[in-house]
Amino acid sequence: MQFSTEILEQLQLAVGRENVLTAKEDLISYSFDGTAAMQQMPGCVVFARATEEVAAILKLAHQTRTAVVTRGSGTGLSGGSLPSPQCVVLCTVKMNRILELDRANLTMWVEPGVTTLQVADAASAAGLFYPPDPGSMRISTIGGNVAENSGGLRGLKYGITRNYVMGLEVVLPNGEIMRTGNKCVKDVAGYSLKDLFIGSEGTLGVMTKVLLRLIPKPQAKKTMVATFAQMDHAAEAVSAIIAAQIIPCTLEFLDRMTIHCVEDYAKIGLPLDCEALLLMETDGHPAAVAEEAAQMERICREQGCLEVRVAKDDAEATKLASARRTAFSALARVAPTTILEDATVPRSELAKMIRFVAAVARKYQLKIGTFGHMGDGNLHPTFLTDERNKDEMHRVEEAFKEIFDEAIRLGGTITGEHGVGLAKKSILPKFAGDAQMRVMRELRRVLDPNGILNPGKMFD
Amino acid sequence: MHCGLCLPTCPTYDATKLERNSPRGRIALMRAIADDRLEPTRAFADEMYFCLGCLACMTACPAGVNYAELFEHARAEAEASGVLDSPKRSLLRNFTLRWLFMDLNRLQGVGLALRLYQRLGLQSFVRRSGVLKLLPRRLRELEAMMPSVQSHFSADLIEPVTPASGKRRFRVALLTGCAQDLIFSGVNRDTVEVLARNGCEVVTPPEQSCCGSLHAHNGEWELAQQLARKQIDQFPPDEYDAIVTNAAGCGSHLKHYAKLLHDDPVYHRRAELWDAKVRDIHEWLTHIGLEPPASNRLPVQRVTYHEACHLCHGQKITAQPRQILRAIPNLKLVELPESTWCCGSAGIYNLIQPEMAAELLDRKLEHIRSTGAEVVATGNPGCLLQIINGAKRQGMALRVVHPITLLAEAYRQEGSV
Ligand SMILES: Cc1cc2nc3c(=O)[nH]c(=O)nc-3n(C[C@H](O)[C@H](O)[C@H](O)COP(=O)(O)OP(=O)(O)OC[C@H]3O[C@@H](n4cnc5c(N)ncnc54)[C@H](O)[C@@H]3O)c2cc1C
Ligand code: SF4
Numbered sequence: 001m002q003f004s005t006e007i008l009e010q011l012q013l014a015v016g017r018e019n020v021l022t023a024k025e026d027l028i029s030y031s032f033d034g035t036a037a038m039q040q041m042p043g044c045v046v047f048a049r050a051t052e053e054v055a056a057i058l059k060l061a062h063q064t065r066t067a068v069v070t071r072g073s074g075t076g077l078s079g080g081s082l083p084s085p086q087c088v089v090l091c092t093v094k095m096n097r098i099l100e101l102d103r104a105n106l107t108m109w110v111e112p113g114v115t116t117l118q119v120a121d122a123a124s125a126a127g128l129f130y131p132p133d134p135g136s137m138r139i140s141t142i143g144g145n146v147a148e149n150s151g152g153l154r155g156l157k158y159g160i161t162r163n164y165v166m167g168l169e170v171v172l173p174n175g176e177i178m179r180t181g182n183k184c185v186k187d188v189a190g191y192s193l194k195d196l197f198i199g200s201e202g203t204l205g206v207m208t209k210v211l212l213r214l215i216p217k218p219q220a221k222k223t224m225v226a227t228f229a230q231m232d233h234a235a236e237a238v239s240a241i242i243a244a245q246i247i248p249c250t251l252e253f254l255d256r257m258t259i260h261c262v263e264d265y266a267k268i269g270l271p272l273d274c275e276a277l278l279l280m281e282t283d284g285h286p287a288a289v290a291e292e293a294a295q296m297e298r299i300c301r302e303q304g305c306l307e308v309r310v311a312k313d314d315a316e317a318t319k320l321a322s323a324r325r326t327a328f329s330a331l332a333r334v335a336p337t338t339i340l341e342d343a344t345v346p347r348s349e350l351a352k353m354i355r356f357v358a359a360v361a362r363k364y365q366l367k368i369g370t371f372g373h374m375g376d377g378n379l380h381p382t383f384l385t386d387e388r389n390k391d392e393m394h395r396v397e398e399a400f401k402e403i404f405d406e407a408i409r410l411g412g413t414i415t416g417e418h419g420v421g422l423a424k425k426s427i428l429p430k431f432a433g434d435a436q437m438r439v440m441r442e443l444r445r446v447l448d449p450n451g452i453l454n455p456g457k458m459f460d
Numbered sequence: 461m462h463c464g465l466c467l468p469t470c471p472t473y474d475a476t477k478l479e480r481n482s483p484r485g486r487i488a489l490m491r492a493i494a495d496d497r498l499e500p501t502r503a504f505a506d507e508m509y510f511c512l513g514c515l516a517c518m519t520a521c522p523a524g525v526n527y528a529e530l531f532e533h534a535r536a537e538a539e540a541s542g543v544l545d546s547p548k549r550s551l552l553r554n555f556t557l558r559w560l561f562m563d564l565n566r567l568q569g570v571g572l573a574l575r576l577y578q579r580l581g582l583q584s585f586v587r588r589s590g591v592l593k594l595l596p597r598r599l600r601e602l603e604a605m606m607p608s609v610q611s612h613f614s615a616d617l618i619e620p621v622t623p624a625s626g627k628r629r630f631r632v633a634l635l636t637g638c639a640q641d642l643i644f645s646g647v648n649r650d651t652v653e654v655l656a657r658n659g660c661e662v663v664t665p666p667e668q669s670c671c672g673s674l675h676a677h678n679g680e681w682e683l684a685q686q687l688a689r690k691q692i693d694q695f696p697p698d699e700y701d702a703i704v705t706n707a708a709g710c711g712s713h714l715k716h717y718a719k720l721l722h723d724d725p726v727y728h729r730r731a732e733l734w735d736a737k738v739r740d741i742h743e744w745l746t747h748i749g750l751e752p753p754a755s756n757r758l759p760v761q762r763v764t765y766h767e768a769c770h771l772c773h774g775q776k777i778t779a780q781p782r783q784i785l786r787a788i789p790n791l792k793l794v795e796l797p798e799s800t801w802c803c804g805s806a807g808i809y810n811l812i813q814p815e816m817a818a819e820l821l822d823r824k825l826e827h828i829r830s831t832g833a834e835v836v837a838t839g840n841p842g843c844l845l846q847i848i849n850g851a852k853r854q855g856m857a858l859r860v861v862h863p864i865t866l867l868a869e870a871y872r873q874e875g876s877v
Pocket of ligand 2: 329461462463464465466467483484487517520521522523524525
């Protein structure tokens, strides 16, 4: 089916000919995001460079009831920016300016296509700190981060993207431009609408500017690696650290499979002879850092760890964190299709969850690598499979169902940070319950009566 | 896996922000062709030639996707499909790939002609005469980019066998290359001297052939295979401790003959041994333990190091050249920002994609300028040429040299202390 030429002409008028792509080679290049085994050709791809252009595009889409899927860098892991059939892909990567860094108020205004790394670097250059650091930070966009409410390696102490968004400029599905939030620390004038858009997965509006909160850079940090002979020992060590009222900035977990894949790529000398590895980092005042590090080391030893290694300098610490960020991609060294989950449980239930995941993998005879933000109770069990093997893909699905059920039973959630998108759409109703589903549907209908934004995602 | 972690390291994606100009997009196109969702179209072929082949994505890719191989296959596929064919292009390809670079004598013949053009004053005459103004702009630019052909080819400068100075520890072959031989034969002489100084007997037959990297990168598999066999015959790998190359682009191709000759029952095994013996000069010298030049009277020089793509991404050699530069007395090495970002030379890329190449060159020169270095060292003839031309165009006082030349100069000074 050919995309409507009339709409194409209008789009070209709005953003310029060179910013509207229709060649098959381009459509193929935008027919997927970071999610495995999902593909859909869009009708066209449009690059906006300013709020007004986004507004014009949405107005047109609203009038013509054309589906629009907003896309940052397409690293999402739940199919959020996967095109819907014949949609306009609205790509934000050319809106990539840092607009203002306000040292007096510790804030930064950015356009949505700025990468997370650019934000972190700009903050750092001003002696400040932007903590959210998803594994994809070198390329993921701030717009995508806000839309998915992304976490990172520092969630335990510093929280997630939501905790750093002070304001938004959003284009609503009818083309109206709305600002919500501001530089004030306190603001209770009306509903906190900005919070509604954080984690909205491109279904309620298109963010065109983001006001970010920055904090002072911690003076010191210490990074350590502890290894364990059993996975649940690592989980228990994490629970013990938190029970001892220590909140390090990072407590990341890798299992044997993941350690081997990461080391195979990064070659930084990770210890290979263990079942689990914890990457731990504490930061803050030098005295507090030294004390916390010593305590964490002691607790790990008490929990029977094999070895604790302290990074000798910043360079080594950075290498360790960078290597950890490659975990998901590195697992693809083992199998062509890597399907990862995002189950999250209260931290006290971690050891149970880890044992359960291992048992499920055994039951369904699946190859698995598990890593995750252990300090956040957020695990990424990743099945290593091949999408062409129908039988195995079926077993993967069955295994996931069990994992979700168990996560919910333990008081957890079906997705901690990757979002619902298409991947979790079918299980959201069960998790959210009737009342939440009704409110969410009605909210979406009010904002997007014609159902043009990311249709088919999250829920129908 | 389509995680996108390669995108920020891709120079073409960085420039255009278009997914099809990224490794992830290109791989998706290749896959679409493999799955019969796309024909090898003209746009596909163009895309494969817009890619620099710098392989930065391979350094970035945690999943270990072998882009180099995919890319060479894709170019071969594009060639086979004929979508790029035009009489002019076929003529050019036939002349360069099928004729010129298949035989060193021809290459040297053309080199001689160019040398005459330059030496007899013809070039400056032509340039002054204004005749060039009559040429299309593109040709004029090409004329300006034309490298100065050296007054001696490698064979005039180097004996077929150079004994090790002092005790012989190793016996190595040096591949003199084609571009290197024509334009930078001095680097070959320097390499021989440095090897000999470090206990290597160096075998350098005067008649050598092209390694075939140009052919493989441009979709000419069979010619590349022919040339590989020729190399293996000329340098039986079991007769040498190492087969040394000083051109990064050649090295990263030379190390993969086994893949290239995979289906060749006669050559495959020898190719495996060959691959194991091929060493980049920096790699080999640090491996055998380089003898640092004695402190000398060389003036203090501030040097920065540009990493040739096919050294740092293609062969993962990053520490060794720096180690060598640091071993040189009175040399202060200053790090180059974005040292691993392509300079735009990329084989013959600067000829076929002049705009993108110029953009990358400007970016590179800007960073070089920011270091305050008066010398930039780099281990690949293509990069040397590209940066020399750029510096000339911008009127920058910059010496552009191979690291081994700096090392050889330091050794030469030793005696005079
Ligand atoms: C290797 C790897 C590691 C990862 N690590 C983490 C991690 O540690 N933590 C984590 O939380 N996630 C992680 N992710 C997932 C992913 O990177 C994040 O979800 C990221 O925020 C997506 O950003 P993006 O720019 O790629 O957005 P896209 O994938 O392009 O889009 C994601 C969603 O956001 C919407 N969207 C994008 N821009 C806008 C906008 N301006 N306005 C409204 N909606 C918009 C899209 O419609 C879509 O629904 C990882 C992914 C990979 C591949
Ligand atoms: S080539 Fe590697 S880094 Fe790039 S998208 Fe594919 S898996 Fe990710």
